Amino acid sequence: MPSDFSETVMKRLMKKYDDQRDTMLRFSGPTQLLVATMLSPQCTDKQVNSVTEGLFEKYRTFKDYANADIEELSADLGGINFYKTKARHVKESASMIIEQFNGRVPKTIGELMMLPGVGRKVANVVLTNGFGITEGIAIDTHCITVANRLRLARTRRPELIEKDLMRKIPKKYWLYVSNLFITLGRDTCKANKKECARCVLKDICPSSNAKPSG
Numbered sequence: 602m603p604s605d606f607s608e609t610v611m612k613r614l615m616k617k618y619d620d621q622r623d624t625m626l627r628f629s630g631p632t633q634l635l636v637a638t639m640l641s642p643q644c645t646d647k648q649v650n651s652v653t654e655g656l657f658e659k660y661r662t663f664k665d666y667a668n669a670d671i672e673e674l675s676a677d678l679g680g681i682n683f684y685k686t687k688a689r690h691v692k693e694s695a696s697m698i699i700e701q702f703n704g705r706v707p708k709t710i711g712e713l714m715m716l717p718g719v720g721r722k723v724a725n726v727v728l729t730n731g732f733g734i735t736e737g738i739a740i741d742t743h744c745i746t747v748a749n750r751l752r753l754a755r756t757r758r759p760e761l762i763e764k765d766l767m768r769k770i771p772k773k774y775w776l777y778v779s780n781l782f783i784t785l786g787r788d789t790c791k792a793n794k795k796e797c798a799r800c801v802l803k804d805i806c807p808s809s810n811a812k813p814s815g
């Protein structure tokens with residue numbers, strides 16, 4: 602059941618980080634978003650953006666990825682972690698999308714997760730940022746930290762945190778939860794050092810060390 606607390610949290614984050622509700626990955630259209638998101642695990646958005654700038658010039662359609670020479674595609678992803686595995690997943694997913702989904706990025710979590718290299722988090726990011734569809738909430742490492750400090754979850758397991766957040770946060774905010782928690786996690790609620798004195802939630806957060814006295 603959504604609470605006043607989660608409503609207040611979301612309202613404040615929406616106001617404070619108004620210009621950062623959307624993903625920091627640079628893309629144009631669902632094809633580029635899917636590829637960028639598949640490259641993002643274990644990488645910063647900045648690293649992904651630096652690679653995709655040239656990648657999207659060279660590979661414009663799923664056919665381009667499906668027909669790519671795997672060695673060449675791997676080399677084109679060279680700047681990011683696990684580039685060989687990611688290159689294989691992108692190529693295989695592109696073939697599958699052509700064969701099974703008429704060349705279009707599927708619009709459900711279940712279908713997206715059939716693609717090699719696409720887990721629930723990637724699927725949620727694509728649905729949310731590509732189509733404005735909210736079937737769930739993408740949980741990354743920042744979301745884990747923030748959700749636990751706000752006591753909206755009490756576990757490190759992403760699939761359970763997603764369920765907790767879906768239960769506690771009104772659905773109208775689901776589209777923005779992930780990006781706003783990531784932004785808060787990068788700004789004040791860092792895993793290794795929380796800076797509560799600067800945080801927009803400092804007076805209501807159960808983990809705040811900067812609550813006003815008295």
Ligand code: SF4
Nearest residue numbers: 790797800803806809
């Ligand atoms: S008040 Fe502190 S612990 Fe709570 S969300 Fe802000 S930075 Fe994190």
